[in-house]
Amino acid sequence: MPVSEYRYRRRVQFADTDLAGVVHFSWIARYMEEAEHALWREAGLSIVPRDSIIAFPRVAVAIEFKAPLLFEEEFEVHVRLTGLSRRSLTYAHTVSRGDTVIATGTMTAACVQKVPAPMRAVDIPQQILERLAVHSASAGG
Amino acid sequence: MPVSEYRYRRRVQFADTDLAGVVHFSWIARYMEEAEHALWREAGLSIVPRDSIIAFPRVAVAIEFKAPLLFEEEFEVHVRLTGLSRRSLTYAHTVSRGDTVIATGTMTAACVQKVPAPMRAVDIPQQILERLAVHSASAGG
Amino acid sequence: MPVSEYRYRRRVQFADTDLAGVVHFSWIARYMEEAEHALWREAGLSIVPRDSIIAFPRVAVAIEFKAPLLFEEEFEVHVRLTGLSRRSLTYAHTVSRGDTVIATGTMTAACVQKVPAPMRAVDIPQQILERLAVHSASAGG
Amino acid sequence: MPVSEYRYRRRVQFADTDLAGVVHFSWIARYMEEAEHALWREAGLSIVPRDSIIAFPRVAVAIEFKAPLLFEEEFEVHVRLTGLSRRSLTYAHTVSRGDTVIATGTMTAACVQKVPAPMRAVDIPQQILERLAVHSASAGG
Numbered sequence: 015m016p017v018s019e020y021r022y023r024r025r026v027q028f029a030d031t032d033l034a035g036v037v038h039f040s041w042i043a044r045y046m047e048e049a050e051h052a053l054w055r056e057a058g059l060s061i062v063p064r065d066s067i068i069a070f071p072r073v074a075v076a077i078e079f080k081a082p083l084l085f086e087e088e089f090e091v092h093v094r095l096t097g098l099s100r101r102s103l104t105y106a107h108t109v110s111r112g113d114t115v116i117a118t119g120t121m122t123a124a125c126v127q128k129v130p131a132p133m134r135a136v137d138i139p140q141q142i143l144e145r146l147a148v149h150s151a152s153a154g155g
Numbered sequence: 156m157p158v159s160e161y162r163y164r165r166r167v168q169f170a171d172t173d174l175a176g177v178v179h180f181s182w183i184a185r186y187m188e189e190a191e192h193a194l195w196r197e198a199g200l201s202i203v204p205r206d207s208i209i210a211f212p213r214v215a216v217a218i219e220f221k222a223p224l225l226f227e228e229e230f231e232v233h234v235r236l237t238g239l240s241r242r243s244l245t246y247a248h249t250v251s252r253g254d255t256v257i258a259t260g261t262m263t264a265a266c267v268q269k270v271p272a273p274m275r276a277v278d279i280p281q282q283i284l285e286r287l288a289v290h291s292a293s294a295g296g
Numbered sequence: 297m298p299v300s301e302y303r304y305r306r307r308v309q310f311a312d313t314d315l316a317g318v319v320h321f322s323w324i325a326r327y328m329e330e331a332e333h334a335l336w337r338e339a340g341l342s343i344v345p346r347d348s349i350i351a352f353p354r355v356a357v358a359i360e361f362k363a364p365l366l367f368e369e370e371f372e373v374h375v376r377l378t379g380l381s382r383r384s385l386t387y388a389h390t391v392s393r394g395d396t397v398i399a400t401g402t403m404t405a406a407c408v409q410k411v412p413a414p415m416r417a418v419d420i421p422q423q424i425l426e427r428l429a430v431h432s433a434s435a436g437g
Numbered sequence: 438m439p440v441s442e443y444r445y446r447r448r449v450q451f452a453d454t455d456l457a458g459v460v461h462f463s464w465i466a467r468y469m470e471e472a473e474h475a476l477w478r479e480a481g482l483s484i485v486p487r488d489s490i491i492a493f494p495r496v497a498v499a500i501e502f503k504a505p506l507l508f509e510e511e512f513e514v515h516v517r518l519t520g521l522s523r524r525s526l527t528y529a530h531t532v533s534r535g536d537t538v539i540a541t542g543t544m545t546a547a548c549v550q551k552v553p554a555p556m557r558a559v560d561i562p563q564q565i566l567e568r569l570a571v572h573s574a575s576a577g578g
Contacts, residue, residue, distance in 0.1 A: 027326070027329075027330050027333070028329060028330070028333060028343070028344070028455060028456070028461075029326045029329065029330075029455060029461050029463060031455050031456040032451060032452060032454050032455065032456070033203065033451070033454040033455070033456070033457075033458045033459075033508055034203075034210050034212065034269075035456045036212075036456075038451075038452050039184070039188075039212075039213040039216065040181045040182075040184045040185050040188075040452060041181075043180070043181045043184055043216075044181050044309070044311045047180075047181075047309075047310060047311065048309050048310070048311075051309070051310060051368070055368070060368060061310070062174065062175075062310070062367055062368070069175050071175065071177070071180075071220065071223070072180040072220055073219065073220050074217075074218065074219045074220065075180065075184075075216075075217070075218050075220075076215075076216070076217035076218075077215065077216050077217075078214065078215045079212065079213055079214050079215065079216075082212070082274065085344055085456055086333070086337070086342060086344070128175075133223065168467070168470075168471050168474070169314060169315070169320075169470060169471070169474060169484070169485070170314060170320050170322060170467045170470065170471075172314050172315040173310060173311060173313050173314065173315070174310070174313040174314070174315070174316075174317045174318075174367055176315045177315075179310075179311050181311060185450070185452045188450075188451060188452065189450050189451070189452075192450070192451060192509070196509070201509060202451070203451070203508055203509070226315055226485055227474070227478070227483060227485070315485065316485075316492050316494065316551075318494070321466070321470075321494075321495040321498065322463045322464075322466045322467050322470075323463075325462070325463045325466055325498075326463050329462075329463075344456065344457075351457050353457065353459070353462075353502065353505070354462040354502055355501065355502050356499075356500065356501045356502065357462065357466075357498075357499070357500050357502075358497075358498070358499035358500075359497065359498050359499075360496065360497045361494065361495055361496050361497065361498075364494070364556065410457075415505070
């Protein structure tokens with residue numbers, strides 16, 4: 015069955031924090047990407063297929079930070095696939111610790127062919143499309 | 156004279172890249188923050204004043220990625236202060252390598268008091284406000 | 297019962313890799329630290345006790361890299377406490393993926409008191425010492 | 438003239454720090470690598486020659502941390518080439534802020550050919566050897 019969402023669990027590591035004593039904002043973006051890749055694995059896919067000439071670079075990311083996240087805290091990134099076009103994918107993320115929302119965000123990735131250079135947009139392969147689905151709460155509006 | 160913009164120059168380091176052979180997207184966000192802090196230094200300020208109880212956590216960031224940036228390339232982050240309210244600052248960033256735009260973005264930071272806990276929003280100190288100014292190209296709308 | 301070793305499991309994330317297509321060497325050092333902190337949690341401790349004035353900065357680290365580690369691979373860090381003096385701790389680490397040794401290393405951390413400044417070496421608190429023990433394979437040799 | 442040493446200057450960035458308020462130890466290792474790559478550029482070389490099938494993975498690193506390094510501080514990494522064999526290079530590093538030594542370290546990199554897989558040790562190309570030289574203070578012993 016196609017996968018449309020995933021709940022990724024993670025613990026804050028020491029190197030994720032900064033001198034303000036909380037997780038550095040760039041790490042929230044990385045957590046969002048980690049959750050996306052976990053969603054792909056849940057669908058039996060890898061975002062970096064071995065020996066593949068396609069890749070999925072990010073084309074846009076937007077995040078709102080709601081509350082600080084601290085060292086050793088356990089949290090969840092709920093990622094939903096909210097858009098799936100011929101050549102790009104869009105996700106919505108909610109990062110939370112228990113009932114506290116830490117951040118919300120969106121991320122768009124494009125499908126590109128890397129070689130021969132220069133990199134250019136191509137269609138997402140059919141065998142990938144078959145395993146992913148837009149999240150119903152997103153599709154309805 | 157109050158500072159409203161800064162052109163920060165930087166070279167891509169090896170650890171900034173990922174297996175796709177280009178700068179990881181989270182590093183673009185870090186470059187934007189580095190440029191902001193350089194703008195503050197240009198204004199005679201530090202974003203982390205020693206012995207201060209205030210801090211400037213990010214509350215929102217949005218980035219569009221236009222072109223890849225490679226190892227050892229030199230690039231510029233042009234940061235402009237586009238909004239300055241009593242309790243927050245907004246910046247617009249353009250990351251470019253020569254004539255090629257690598258990314259554009261915006262970032263909003265809030266002024267908070269860290270102690271006594273819990274952290275809460277406070278007014279930006281007057282001596283900071285005096286040294287920063289909204290960029291004129293931004294102010295006009 | 298005091299804890300003397302821990303087997304920490306982890307998956308390689310995209311941002312841990314570099315343009316050579318493998319995990320950047322600095323990440324192996326971070327994995328070793330993550331494993332140390334997991335050992336402390338196994339012992340019912342945190343390396344950063346809340347509201348504490350002590351800390352455990354690294355004073356030495358040495359790593360030999362034996363084989364590359366790739367994106368999405370699962371691996372283990374086996375950390376053993378090999379030395380425990382009044383004011384410092386030494387660990388030995390083996391990072392492996394299945395039967396393949398990726399890296400071996402050692403790390404020494406000191407106990408310091410942060411405030412009042414300047415930071416200075418102090419004895420490790422008794423309640424921490426009670427929960428940790430030197431690994432027997434290490435003590436004999 | 439062959440290059441045997443380089444003094445690399447850098448400022449601590451916010452994302453290099455951790456919740457202890459100082460530069461995370463893994464960043465000292467990255468600074469050492471940045472200095473090595475700057476030494477190569479000084480010699481008219483790139484550690485990642487475009488379209489090359491060779492690479493220089495680290496095989497060993499050892500660091501002793503002497504003093505903390507803080508946000509926005511400017512520091513220097515003095516890197517000397519202390520060993521140069523047919524298939525590997527060894528460097529000694531001193532990281533300092535003014536007269537204060539922050540860390541000392543050594544790093545060894547091997548020359549490998551990446552394709553066809555698997556990666557294997559190869560001789561360092563002659564045109565690279567010609568531009569590098571062992572530092573005289575090191576050669577004497």
